[in-house]
Amino acid sequence: MSAENGHPESNGRAHDARAALGPQEARAVFRGGHSGPTTGWAPGHTQANLVSVPADWAYDMLLFCQRNPKPCPVLDVTDAGSWTTPLAPDADLRTDLPRYRVWADGDLVDEPTDVLAHWREDLVSFLIGCSFTFEWALSAAGVPLRHVDQGRNVAMYVTDRQCREAGRLRGPMVVSMRPVPPRDLAAAIRETSLLPAVHGAPVHCGDPGGLGIADLSEPDFGDPVTAEPDDIPVFWTCGVTPQAAVMASRPPFAITHAPGQMFVTDARDEQYRVA
Amino acid sequence: MSAENGHPESNGRAHDARAALGPQEARAVFRGGHSGPTTGWAPGHTQANLVSVPADWAYDMLLFCQRNPKPCPVLDVTDAGSWTTPLAPDADLRTDLPRYRVWADGDLVDEPTDVLAHWREDLVSFLIGCSFTFEWALSAAGVPLRHVDQGRNVAMYVTDRQCREAGRLRGPMVVSMRPVPPRDLAAAIRETSLLPAVHGAPVHCGDPGGLGIADLSEPDFGDPVTAEPDDIPVFWTCGVTPQAAVMASRPPFAITHAPGQMFVTDARDEQYRVA
Numbered sequence: 001m002s003a004e005n006g007h008p009e010s011n012g013r014a015h016d017a018r019a020a021l022g023p024q025e026a027r028a029v030f031r032g033g034h035s036g037p038t039t040g041w042a043p044g045h046t047q048a049n050l051v052s053v054p055a056d057w058a059y060d061m062l063l064f065c066q067r068n069p070k071p072c073p074v075l076d077v078t079d080a081g082s083w084t085t086p087l088a089p090d091a092d093l094r095t096d097l098p099r100y101r102v103w104a105d106g107d108l109v110d111e112p113t114d115v116l117a118h119w120r121e122d123l124v125s126f127l128i129g130c131s132f133t134f135e136w137a138l139s140a141a142g143v144p145l146r147h148v149d150q151g152r153n154v155a156m157y158v159t160d161r162q163c164r165e166a167g168r169l170r171g172p173m174v175v176s177m178r179p180v181p182p183r184d185l186a187a188a189i190r191e192t193s194l195l196p197a198v199h200g201a202p203v204h205c206g207d208p209g210g211l212g213i214a215d216l217s218e219p220d221f222g223d224p225v226t227a228e229p230d231d232i233p234v235f236w237t238c239g240v241t242p243q244a245a246v247m248a249s250r251p252p253f254a255i256t257h258a259p260g261q262m263f264v265t266d267a268r269d270e271q272y273r274v275a
Numbered sequence: 276m277s278a279e280n281g282h283p284e285s286n287g288r289a290h291d292a293r294a295a296l297g298p299q300e301a302r303a304v305f306r307g308g309h310s311g312p313t314t315g316w317a318p319g320h321t322q323a324n325l326v327s328v329p330a331d332w333a334y335d336m337l338l339f340c341q342r343n344p345k346p347c348p349v350l351d352v353t354d355a356g357s358w359t360t361p362l363a364p365d366a367d368l369r370t371d372l373p374r375y376r377v378w379a380d381g382d383l384v385d386e387p388t389d390v391l392a393h394w395r396e397d398l399v400s401f402l403i404g405c406s407f408t409f410e411w412a413l414s415a416a417g418v419p420l421r422h423v424d425q426g427r428n429v430a431m432y433v434t435d436r437q438c439r440e441a442g443r444l445r446g447p448m449v450v451s452m453r454p455v456p457p458r459d460l461a462a463a464i465r466e467t468s469l470l471p472a473v474h475g476a477p478v479h480c481g482d483p484g485g486l487g488i489a490d491l492s493e494p495d496f497g498d499p500v501t502a503e504p505d506d507i508p509v510f511w512t513c514g515v516t517p518q519a520a521v522m523a524s525r526p527p528f529a530i531t532h533a534p535g536q537m538f539v540t541d542a543r544d545e546q547y548r549v550a
Contacts, residue, residue: 059334064339074341096479119498193550196471200549274475275468 023088023264027096030264033113035098037153037260039132039145044269046198047128047262048075048087049129049239050097051246052255055080058124060167064245065126067164071149071173071237073197075267081121087265094119099258101243106250111145115255123255126240130262131176135268137195137237138178141187146179146231152223153260154178158240160212163241171245173201174220174238175211179231188234197272203236221259229265294318298363298539300373308496310373310387312428312535314407314420316483319544321473322537323350323362324514325372326521327530330355331400335442339520342439346448348404348472350542351529354380356396358452362540369394371545374533376518379396381525386514390530398530404473404516405537406451408544412451412470416462421454422500428451428535431496435487440517446520447515449495450478450486454506472547479510496534 021029038047053061058080065072076085081092095114102110110118131154135145135224147154154176154177161173180188185205193201214250217224218234221240227233243256257263296304298317311323328336333355340347351360358368370389377385378395385393406429422429429451436448440544455463460480468476479486491508494498496515502508518531532538 059337062334062337066352067339067340077341078340190550196549241360247291275465 003224006204009156012259019118023266024090025086025145026264027091027144028258030098031092033260035258038098038264039135039154039260040148042264044136045129046075046087046265046269046272047132048126048265049130050093050124050125050255050257051242051264052123053251054120054253055124057168057251060169061124061242062243063118063125063166064092064163064169065103067166068173068241070199071163071189071241072239072255073199074126075197076127077154080124080127082124084118085125085127085265086269088128088263089266091263093263094123097257097263098261100257101256103246103254103256105252106247112189120253125244127263128242129272130239131199131236133198133272134192134260135194136269137191141182141191143191145182146227147223150226152225154222155219155225156215156221156240156259157208157211157213158220158244163223163245168251169245169247169249171241172245174240175218175235176238177208177233177235179227181228181231184236185232185234192236194273194275195269196274199237199239202236204232205232209231212267230259279305280457281430298541299365301539302350302363302366305373306367306370310388310533310536312372313537313539314410314429314535317424317539319411321350321362321540321542321547322405323405323540324405324517325368325399325400325402325530325538326517326525327368327400329395329528329535330337330397331398332443332526335519336399336401339438339441340403341446342441342502342549343448343516344480345512346438349518350404350472351402353400355399358394358400360400360540360544361434362402362539366538368400368538371393372532373536374497376531378521378529380520380527380532387531391408391456393530395482395528401517402538402540404547405494405514406475406511407537408547409467409470411544412466413463414417416466418455418459418463418466421500421502421506427500428497430491430494430498430500431515431534432483432486433519434489435493438520442521443526444524446516449515449519451497451513452483452500452508452510454500454502455502456506460507460509467511468542469548469550471549473515474512477511483508483536498522513528523538
């Protein structure tokens with residue numbers, strides 16, 4: 001994904017530039033049509049997954065999230081038709097993400113940079129915690145972020161673990177993976193444990209087979225990442241999980257973010273830290 | 276509440292007895308008709324608030340909880356008509372709480388020890404985290420529990436803080452209060468911060484006027500507690516909040532637990548601890 005449009009997020013200099021922007025400025029860039037992964041943007045500000053479904057599917061989605069709180073921690077739910085959220089009062093959810101996915105009967109039908117033409121009055125939007133939020137805590141604790149250093153989107157995988165069903169919604173748990181040096185594993189677990197609203201502690205470390213993942217070099221979403229020889233693969237639940245539920249359960253219509261291209265909010269990561 | 280039926284939970288010897296019971300045994304006692312506060316029962320096991328509403332109010336209630344996660348942390352939501360939960364597979368939500376409250380149009384119409392006669396096929400039940408769950412962590416950290424020592428229900432107060440509305444539901448935030456010696460305040464905050472699923476850190480310490488509470492000796496629910504001279508009143512959000520929303524918003528029908536008389540689950544407190 002990161003290389004799809006040749007935008008400057010794929011090198012170190014751009015990393016510095018995007019890190020200098022605040023969340024409002026970052027959203028203005030995306031609103032202007034720029035797309036690409038949001039990892040590394042607007043340091044210290046909470047990023048969110050988006051899934052919008054028709055109102056008659058909203059209860060199923062909210063219940064699905066409640067029953068699967070680790071992959072689907074809900075940060076906000078809009079009223080039907082509303083494209084605003086208290087998490088970023090001046091933002092427009094229809095235009096301010098880098099790239100969207102539009103789904104009909106569970107099939108991907110469009111991947112635009114805004115969804116003004118697709119919007120419906122009955123859409124209820126769910127903003128769900130994203131692991132990019134805790135990357136700042138990892139960085140501050142000295143844990144290297146291989147995908148950021150390599151200018152790539154994070155690697156995400158569909159697992160063989162099924163979520164708990166809710167109404168008409170079912171689907172597999174999706175995870176993101178970051179290679180972590182053994183000396184940093186304790187810090188990685190400790191720091192993310194304290195941020196349960198953005199997936200919290202890892203669900204798995206080590207052998208990807210434990211989650212039914214055959215090949216780390218072929219992620220289902222995002223980019224493969226190059227690990228150092230001693231690195232341990234560490235897996236956190238991922239907010240693409242509701243998107244996988246849309247693919248598996250086929251509601252008549254849905255809008256989501258494109259994986260890794262998140263909604264950057266005005267909220268501070270620190271406000272989700274429990275201690 | 277604790278003295279309402281003269282049951283032995285109001286003295287120290289009974290405290291020992293109830294602490295010796297596991298959650299299944301405790302529920303059997305309640306199913307047999309015993310009522311009274313569940314503080315101190317079935318050590319180490321998660322306790323939950325209950326609110327059951329007709330299915331056409333379930334989305335509003337789930338959204339209300341999502342928008343007010345600190346007072347209303349959802350631990351489980353049943354399918355419509357179901358009286359079972361994975362939190363205690365052999366339990367019957369209609370009989371296994373010590374005492375219930377039945378509401379019609381927001382008015383309290385009955386306070387029975389089971390709700391078999393009131394049950395409806397369209398009821399969706401919400402189990403919401405309870406601060407009794409973290410009392411074991413407080414105790415283990417050396418924080419005295421004045422209400423338990425005094426054989427009383429915890430003191431609960433309606434505050435002047437309004438919850439964020441959701442659909443037809445609105446209402447004030449309710450809190451529980453425990454007097455904490457100054458030397459134990461840090462431990463009380465630390466221990467409860469690590470249990471966000473059962474209300475987490477306090478919302479307020481000190482002057483009750485800060486929450487619009489006029490007189491600590493007159494709680495809205497539960498019993499007043501006697502503090503030591505140096506004790507600091509510490510306020511945690513309370514799962515009676517959805518019950519206050521029922522009173523304020525007047526859905527046509529609802530069933531709740533009686534304040535302080537909780538559903539004792541098989542879940543372990545430790546599983547809700549984030550670190």
